[in-house]
Amino acid sequence: MKVSDVLKNVKHHVIYEALISSISTDGEPDIAPMGLRFSEGFEEFTLHPFKSSKTYRNLVEVGEGVANITRDPRPFILGCIPGLKHELLKELEGSKLVKAPRLRGSEAYIEFRVKEVGEKSINRAEMICEPVSVYLGDLRIEPYSRAVYALIEASVNASRVKVFLNRSRELLKILNGISYAESIVRRTGGGSEYERLLNLLIKSVEEILHGISSSQSNP
Numbered sequence: 150m151k152v153s154d155v156l157k158n159v160k161h162h163v164i165y166e167a168l169i170s171s172i173s174t175d176g177e178p179d180i181a182p183m184g185l186r187f188s189e190g191f192e193e194f195t196l197h198p199f200k201s202s203k204t205y206r207n208l209v210e211v212g213e214g215v216a217n218i219t220r221d222p223r224p225f226i227l228g229c230i231p232g233l234k235h236e237l238l239k240e241l242e243g244s245k246l247v248k249a250p251r252l253r254g255s256e257a258y259i260e261f262r263v264k265e266v267g268e269k270s271i272n273r274a275e276m277i278c279e280p281v282s283v284y285l286g287d288l289r290i291e292p293y294s295r296a297v298y299a300l301i302e303a304s305v306n307a308s309r310v311k312v313f314l315n316r317s318r319e320l321l322k323i324l325n326g327i328s329y330a331e332s333i334v335r336r337t338g339g340g341s342e343y344e345r346l347l348n349l350l351i352k353s354v355e356e357i358l359h360g361i362s363s364s365q366s367n368p
């Protein structure tokens with residue numbers, strides 16, 4: 150099936166957030182949230198992985214991956230910081246056609262082959278990917294909640310803290326982003342699983358920040 154048959158409402162020019170699962174040449178699986186954008190006819194999609202990411206290395210070396218589509222914020226939180234990822238790695242299972250695994254319980258899967266690897270910037274690659282198998286998984290119906298979208302925003306910002314540790318202006322913007330998202334999650338999802346995920350994320354961010362202050366105080 151084609152992307153447009155399975156994901157009937159996807160739009161051009163929109164960046165969608167998905168979980169990209171991949172595998173190393175040694176057979177070690179990985180998964181990380183990444184943005185993807187479809188081409189005009191939905192025959193291809195583009196990824197922009199940081200060249201420092203495992204996902205980039207695996208996709209270049211093995212040439213295959215899976216875009217796991219889900220509206221559940223949990224895998225975005227657990228996948229965006231290496232220290233939280235172990236739980237999510239246990240939820241990977243075999244895919245249909247590619248060597249890379251897929252994330253159990255996702256709403257849809259796009260198993261793909263990497264067609265072209267170019268450069269977006271010094272740090273980021275541009276990868277053109279071609280779907281080889283697209284199919285539905287487990288449908289998840291949940292009304293809009295600001296807590297979910299705020300969690301996704303918090304996770305994007307949290308994944309960048311380490312990268313911008315030494316750039317105070319960017320770091321400040323990132324921390325302000327997390328703090329705004331935090332206020333929304335506490336207000337609209339206080340006491341819920343979403344607040345628990347937020348707390349995990351904030352704890353990880355604090356640990357990363359604490360890393361700088363301890364290295365500054367012990368040069």
Ligand SMILES: Cc1cc2nc3c(=O)[nH]c(=O)nc-3n(C[C@H](O)[C@H](O)[C@H](O)COP(=O)(O)O)c2cc1C
Pocket residue numbers: 166179180181182183184185196197198199200201202203204205225228229230231301304305306308
């Ligand atoms: C919603 C969301 C979108 C993200 N999009 C990208 C992206 O497009 N490219 C990228 O390199 N990292 C992106 N990240 C950050 C990576 O997920 C993060 O750096 C992760 O630790 C990379 O893991 P890996 O080294 O195992 O590949 C995103 C994070 C989140 C939460």
